[in-house]
Structure formats: structure tokens, C-alpha cells
Amino acid sequence: MAFPYEWQIGVRYLRAGRRSGRNSFISFMSLVSIAGVGLGVAALIVVLSIMNGFQRDVGARMVAVLSHIELYDARGVLPDWQATVRDAQRNPAVQGGAPFVELPGMLLQEDIMKPALLRGILPQDEAKVAEFMRGKNADALAALTPGAFQIVLGSELAKALNVKKGDNVVLAMPSQDSSVANVMPQTRRFTVAGTFEIGHFEFDSGMAFIHLQDAEQILHVNYPTGLRLRIADANQAPQVARELKNSLNGDYIVRDWTQRNANWFAAVQSQKHMMFIILTLIVAVAAFNVVAMLVMSVTDKRADIAILRTLGASPPSIMKIFVVQGLLSGLLGVLAGTIGGVLIAWNLPSIANGIEQLFGIHILDKNIYFITSVPSQLLWSDVGGVVGVAVALSFLSTLYPSWWATRTNPAEALRYE
Known part of the structure; x- marks a missing residue:
């Protein structure tokens, strides 16, 4: 088939059949890794949108009078x-x-x-x-x-x-x-x-x-x-x-x-950069779930790896199989998080108003934040940056477990099979 076998096997491993409890747990770990990356990406998009909206709304009010x-x-x-x-x-x-x-x-x-x-x-x-x-x-x-x-x-x-x-x-x-x-x-x-x-x-x-x-x-x-x-x-x-x-x-x-309010704008930009770094660490932590899932998958698939090696699969091909499995987990999480984050960012003012009315609270104190409603401005450049960072972290998290899979000794793996 035109579709590389490494990709076919990697997709199959991601789905992880139900033949045993171990496979079921690996499937659960795949879902956890996808959800972790997705939540990290969504949180990063929403927080950056809030920072953008805050800067836009407060800046607009400043310009209105200054x-x-x-x-x-x-x-x-x-x-x-x-x-x-x-x-x-x-x-x-x-x-x-x-x-x-x-x-x-x-x-x-x-x-x-x-x-x-x-x-x-x-x-x-x-x-x-x-x-x-x-x-x-x-x-x-x-x-x-x-x-x-x-x-x-x-x-x-x-x-x-x-x-x-x-x-x-x-x-x-x-x-x-x-x-x-x-x-x-x-x-x-x-x-x-x-x-x-x-x-x-x-x-x-x-x-x-x-x-x-x-x-x-x-x-x-x-x-x-x-x-x-x-x-x-x-x-x-x-x-x-x-x-x-x-x-x-x-x-x-x-x-x-801008000179009259230079300190304020510099502070907002600094906070935005720091929030990006902090929330990127959340995505990085979620990427560790991909590492754990792949390590467990490599351990569970030692016999499969040995059979593939005896059939002529090269170490780079074995590595590619598990890179595909881990990267697909990351990509699915990034896709889900991007869609969720964008939808929340677009509807954040309405969501915030609903929360305020439901719990009888006021999220922003005008004495501190200058504005009274939660703002949001989605910038596609921010979305692109978040997606790029999340995909890169997901890819990097696949390298060590995939390399470890290539170290499997076929004879040792098949001895008790």
C-alpha cells in the first residue's frame, strides 16, 4: 500500500485493542495524554486572549480621553x-x-x-x-x-x-x-x-x-x-x-x-510573556503523559517489535512507529485544545457574565483592573504560536521512548512468547 506501514501500525497502537487489561490501560493513558495536551493548549489560548482583550479595552478607554x-x-x-x-x-x-x-x-x-x-x-x-x-x-x-x-x-x-x-x-x-x-x-x-x-x-x-x-x-x-x-x-x-x-x-x-502610559503597556506585555511561559510549562507537563504512555506501550509491544525486527524492519522504522503513535496523541490533543480554546475565547464575555449571574460574584474589581467586564481578543498569531509550541513539545516527548524501542533484543523478547 502507498500508506507507509509504520503509520498504519502507529495508528493501530494508538487505538490499542481490548484483548487484555494492559492494552485497555494503555488506551486509557492515550486518552489522558490527549486530554492533558488539549487542556493545556485551551488554557493558553484563553489566557492570551484575555490579556489581549484587557490591553485592547483599557487602551481604547485611555485613547478616548487622552x-x-x-x-x-x-x-x-x-x-x-x-x-x-x-x-x-x-x-x-x-x-x-x-x-x-x-x-x-x-x-x-x-x-x-x-x-x-x-x-x-x-x-x-x-x-x-x-x-x-x-x-x-x-x-x-x-x-x-x-x-x-x-x-x-x-x-x-x-x-x-x-x-x-x-x-x-x-x-x-x-x-x-x-x-x-x-x-x-x-x-x-x-x-x-x-x-x-x-x-x-x-x-x-x-x-x-x-x-x-x-x-x-x-x-x-x-x-x-x-x-x-x-x-x-x-x-x-x-x-x-x-x-x-x-x-x-x-x-x-x-x-x-504611548509615552504617557509606557509603564502600563510595558507591564501588560511583560505579564503576557510570563503567562505564556508559565502556561507553556503546563503543556510540557501534559507532554510527560505522552512519554509515560509510550514507555508503557513499548513495554507492552516488545514481542511485536521483535517480530517486526525478524521480518526485516529497521531500527529507524521501529522508532518511526512509536513517534507516529505519540505524535498523533499530541496532535489530537492540540486539535481538541485549539478548537475548545478558540470557542471559549470567542464566547468568553458571555460565559463570564453567566458565571457572575449564577454565583452572584463580580470577577473584575474596577478599582484594580480599571474595567468591569472580562474582555477577550483572539489573535490568530497567538493561536499559531501556541499550536507550534505544543506540537514541538509533543514531538520531543516521543523521541526517547521511540529510541528505547529500537534497543529491544528480538531473541530476549521472544524467549517466553
């Missing part, structure tokens, strides 16, 4: 920010720009005090660069009026301060008058004009917006201190930032959103 690119003048203010926006838009990737002023301070309401970062904006221009300014968020920010000293709070910040629309809060921040010997914080009362919600706990609990003119008045400046730029593809922000740095006339400091 600038794709921030631009500062070395002098501290931007007197003609409109001209700077026009210069920046000569780069085809830049879609719009908006001025801003940032004020770190403390917000007080009666005996409650919370730190917050206030951003002074022009609502009509901010809508050009901020993705979160849609729906209710846009309506709340559009209500900001210059000179009225109104403030729009993050939803979690408003809850922490126990305030609602129409209530008053007090901003306390370091005095801008450096000539005062006994520096006392300056305060300003604001009226809550509404709240916004981004879905990222860090921003919802620690950020607020006021009108640009009010922020300039508090800082005693006449111009914005920075410029936020929006580009077509946020992933191209580092490249576009370098291009703007080289093309703009003036002494500008240009920073993209």
Missing part, C-alpha cells in the same frame, strides 16, 4: 495655538487639534476631599479630538460656560464626593503667588454642571473638566498651556509625533499617548 499627541511650547504657553494647529495639520495624519490647560488639585465637598486632575477645554474644539465626547458626555461638557466656573465631574468622582448637578464643590490647589511667604492654597468654588463616564475607573474617579477661560484665570495665564492633536490611526502616534517634532517651526515638546 490625547493621541500632546504638544507643548517650551515657553510654557501657546499664544497662537490656532496657527500651531494649522501647521500641524499639514501632516496628513493630523485630523484636528484642541487647546487645554491642566490643573492638579483637591476637590472638597463638606468633609470629603478627593484628588483630581482638572482639564480646561473649549467644548466645541474638544469634540474634534476626544472620542468620549458623544451622547450624554457631549451634552454635559457642552454646558460649560466661560466665567460661570462650572465643572463636569467623572461619574465615580461625583459619587465619591456625593454631589449631583447643581451642587457646589471647592477646588483647592497651590497658590500661584510665589511671593507669599506663608503659602496658603488658593480655592475656587465651582458649580457641578454634570458628569461624564468613560468606562475607565482611573479617569472616571479622578478627572474633571472646566472651561478653558476659567482654567486660565485660575492659573493667571492668558493662553492655553498645551495642544491636543487627533490623528487618523492612534497606533501611528509615535511615528507622527516624531514627524511633527521635525517639521514644526519652534521649540515644541511633543509627546504621544
Whole structure:
């Protein structure tokens, strides 16, 4: 037959007949090795998908409120920010720009005090660069009026301060008058004009917006201190930032959103790599089941090996038989694990919601993970890497038992047969 006999015998050994208890146990061991590899592969695919989804969702929420690119003048203010926006838009990737002023301070309401970062904006221009300014968020920010000293709070910040629309809060921040010997914080009362919600706990609990003119008045400046730029593809922000740095006339400091969160992204990537290594060890442990199964199979098939040798089978052919048997076990496990892992990764948010409702628990604490739902993003490159590693480990686990089979002495094996 065209199909090599080594493959035929290897497949037959994998199926392991029911002639004796030993053969039945070897068949059980085959199932255990397949299941072990499958579970390891599925776990690796699911965990990597969760890490990808976490990075995607948190990154998207960051981009929704942070600038794709921030631009500062070395002098501290931007007197003609409109001209700077026009210069920046000569780069085809830049879609719009908006001025801003940032004020770190403390917000007080009666005996409650919370730190917050206030951003002074022009609502009509901010809508050009901020993705979160849609729906209710846009309506709340559009209500900001210059000179009225109104403030729009993050939803979690408003809850922490126990305030609602129409209530008053007090901003306390370091005095801008450096000539005062006994520096006392300056305060300003604001009226809550509404709240916004981004879905990222860090921003919802620690950020607020006021009108640009009010922020300039508090800082005693006449111009914005920075410029936020929006580009077509946020992933191209580092490249576009370098291009703007080289093309703009003036002494500008240009920073993209990945630099502002570089430590966070580096930590996520590091965790993903470590999880890949740790879960690969699980697949490696499962591959030891293949080794155990093959050792038992070689011991049980010593007479068969001896007969094949006397019929002219070469040691490499004997080795190939058991490599086929072990590798097929690994491949079946990899196939089952890949299918299971992909299906779970695709439906993980629904599965997680069902578990939360069934047991009345909340899997992700927004105070720690920034998001409240379990994310998942399946990348076929990750699937390919997992499959490649699992197949390689399965193949390596077959080598020693298969080589050991070639050491069988036909005369010794047939003596008591």
C-alpha cells in the first residue's frame, strides 16, 4: 500500500485493542495524554486572549480621553495655538487639534476631599479630538460656560464626593503667588454642571473638566498651556509625533499617548510573556503523559517489535512507529485544545457574565483592573504560536521512548512468547 506501514501500525497502537487489561490501560493513558495536551493548549489560548482583550479595552478607554499627541511650547504657553494647529495639520495624519490647560488639585465637598486632575477645554474644539465626547458626555461638557466656573465631574468622582448637578464643590490647589511667604492654597468654588463616564475607573474617579477661560484665570495665564492633536490611526502616534517634532517651526515638546502610559503597556506585555511561559510549562507537563504512555506501550509491544525486527524492519522504522503513535496523541490533543480554546475565547464575555449571574460574584474589581467586564481578543498569531509550541513539545516527548524501542533484543523478547 502507498500508506507507509509504520503509520498504519502507529495508528493501530494508538487505538490499542481490548484483548487484555494492559492494552485497555494503555488506551486509557492515550486518552489522558490527549486530554492533558488539549487542556493545556485551551488554557493558553484563553489566557492570551484575555490579556489581549484587557490591553485592547483599557487602551481604547485611555485613547478616548487622552490625547493621541500632546504638544507643548517650551515657553510654557501657546499664544497662537490656532496657527500651531494649522501647521500641524499639514501632516496628513493630523485630523484636528484642541487647546487645554491642566490643573492638579483637591476637590472638597463638606468633609470629603478627593484628588483630581482638572482639564480646561473649549467644548466645541474638544469634540474634534476626544472620542468620549458623544451622547450624554457631549451634552454635559457642552454646558460649560466661560466665567460661570462650572465643572463636569467623572461619574465615580461625583459619587465619591456625593454631589449631583447643581451642587457646589471647592477646588483647592497651590497658590500661584510665589511671593507669599506663608503659602496658603488658593480655592475656587465651582458649580457641578454634570458628569461624564468613560468606562475607565482611573479617569472616571479622578478627572474633571472646566472651561478653558476659567482654567486660565485660575492659573493667571492668558493662553492655553498645551495642544491636543487627533490623528487618523492612534497606533501611528509615535511615528507622527516624531514627524511633527521635525517639521514644526519652534521649540515644541511633543509627546504621544504611548509615552504617557509606557509603564502600563510595558507591564501588560511583560505579564503576557510570563503567562505564556508559565502556561507553556503546563503543556510540557501534559507532554510527560505522552512519554509515560509510550514507555508503557513499548513495554507492552516488545514481542511485536521483535517480530517486526525478524521480518526485516529497521531500527529507524521501529522508532518511526512509536513517534507516529505519540505524535498523533499530541496532535489530537492540540486539535481538541485549539478548537475548545478558540470557542471559549470567542464566547468568553458571555460565559463570564453567566458565571457572575449564577454565583452572584463580580470577577473584575474596577478599582484594580480599571474595567468591569472580562474582555477577550483572539489573535490568530497567538493561536499559531501556541499550536507550534505544543506540537514541538509533543514531538520531543516521543523521541526517547521511540529510541528505547529500537534497543529491544528480538531473541530476549521472544524467549517466553
